[in-house]
Amino acid sequence: MNQNEDERVNSDNANxxxxxxxxxxxxxILFLCMGSLLSVLxxxxxxxGILGGLGVISFLSFLLIPALFAFPIIFKKSKMLIIPFTLFxxxxxxxxxxxxxxxxxLGIIQIFCLVTTIIAAFGLVSGCLIRxxxxxxxxxxxxxxxxxxxxxxxxxxxxxxxxxxxLLPNPPMPDITYAEFPFRIExxxxxxxxxxxxxxxxxxxxxxxxxxxxxxxxxxxSRFASGREYNASWPTIEMLDTDYVLMKFHxxxxxxxxxxxxxxxxxxxxxxxxxxxxxxxxxxxxxxxxFSFSFYSLPSQEDRLKETLAxxxxxxxxxxxxxxxxxxxx
Numbered sequence: 001m002n003q004n005e006d007e008r009v010n011s012d013n014a015n016x017x018x019x020x021x022x023x024x025x026x027x028x029i030l031f032l033c034m035g036s037l038l039s040v041l042x043x044x045x046x047x048x049g050i051l052g053g054l055g056v057i058s059f060l061s062f063l064l065i066p067a068l069f070a071f072p073i074i075f076k077k078s079k080m081l082i083i084p085f086t087l088f089x090x091x092x093x094x095x096x097x098x099x100x101x102x103x104x105x106l107g108i109i110q111i112f113c114l115v116t117t118i119i120a121a122f123g124l125v126s127g128c129l130i131r132x133x134x135x136x137x138x139x140x141x142x143x144x145x146x147x148x149x150x151x152x153x154x155x156x157x158x159x160x161x162x163x164x165x166x167l168l169p170n171p172p173m174p175d176i177t178y179a180e181f182p183f184r185i186e187x188x189x190x191x192x193x194x195x196x197x198x199x200x201x202x203x204x205x206x207x208x209x210x211x212x213x214x215x216x217x218x219x220x221x222s223r224f225a226s227g228r229e230y231n232a233s234w235p236t237i238e239m240l241d242t243d244y245v246l247m248k249f250h251x252x253x254x255x256x257x258x259x260x261x262x263x264x265x266x267x268x269x270x271x272x273x274x275x276x277x278x279x280x281x282x283x284x285x286x287x288x289x290x291f292s293f294s295f296y297s298l299p300s301q302e303d304r305l306k307e308t309l310a311x312x313x314x315x316x317x318x319x320x321x322x323x324x325x326x327x328x329x330x
Contacts, residue, residue: 065116066123066150073127084120089113122150165209168216172329174258177204180225181257181322183276185249188315189240196237199225200322202254220254234274244283245312250295252276257324276321278305282312 065084072080126146130139184197205219222234230236234254240247253273277295286292296305298321306316 065119066126066146069120069123070127070130073124074130076131089116119150122146165216168209170207170216171218174204174218175328175330176258176325178202179258179325183251183322184318184320185239186317187239187309188317189242189313193317194239196239196249198228198235198237200235200251200254200257201225202258204258218255218259220258222251222254222257239278240314242283245314246279246281246283246293247309247314248279250274250277250279258327260327260329275300277301280305280308280312 068084069081072078126142129142133139133142179202181200181202182197183200184195186193186195188194200222201224202220202222205221207216208219209216224230224235228237235251237249238247239249252275255273256275259273276298278298279293279295281293283292294308296302296308298305298319302316302319309316
């Protein structure tokens, strides 16, 4: 009798144990919500990092990626691994090709795959260790150690990437490092002739490294010889500002004047620095909520510029620009 009762009690305990092992519906919902939230945060973080120029993977992503891989293992939700293994890389590739040039995207994707593989392995191992120990104390210790190691590895990885960028080969040095480019633009508005003339001074400014440490490039600076101030990435003159139109002259990037011809390729990447241009903003169209401004590249779009300004009562008398130099590199 006692033996039968003992067997029945053991059987009941086993059944209760099996019931405890089965996740409750509410727990399942919570786990799925946590995993989905984690994935969304990771995708938002990387997308904002790319658009904001913060790098391929920002600091938050280094903490989220291993968690995304460890989560399904810890809670026995292996189907959720489809998110990091398929959907996440696919979306990242689409974002890369939609924002960057294909030749740049390939390098970015290679770096992403390498970093993700290392961090994914870190997450998978951490998840297995957390799942292996039954004690909550040891689980918390493993999680804290994993996060601490990852935080320490983050600055180390950036330092290694930076060092690898410094070790990249330097581009050929320019033989001409200083040049001056006089210009003169004359327009007529309301019977008054306005003349804008100055000299753009361009100088070599050493070597820079691209944001993703893919290559080095020659840096150039430019300024007006007159010393006039400007609020733009390169010298700009405000030519006209009335109730109905705003007109500016943009000198163009100094690399346009001093470096290789814009249509040439360097490191397999199309290189096209901004050319001198006239900016025209039709304020009446802006008030109506329509597209109101355009940049007219000089001298190729001078005829279109004259046509647009004629409709605004402005006449181009003359545009005299000094062409780029034919620099050599060694």
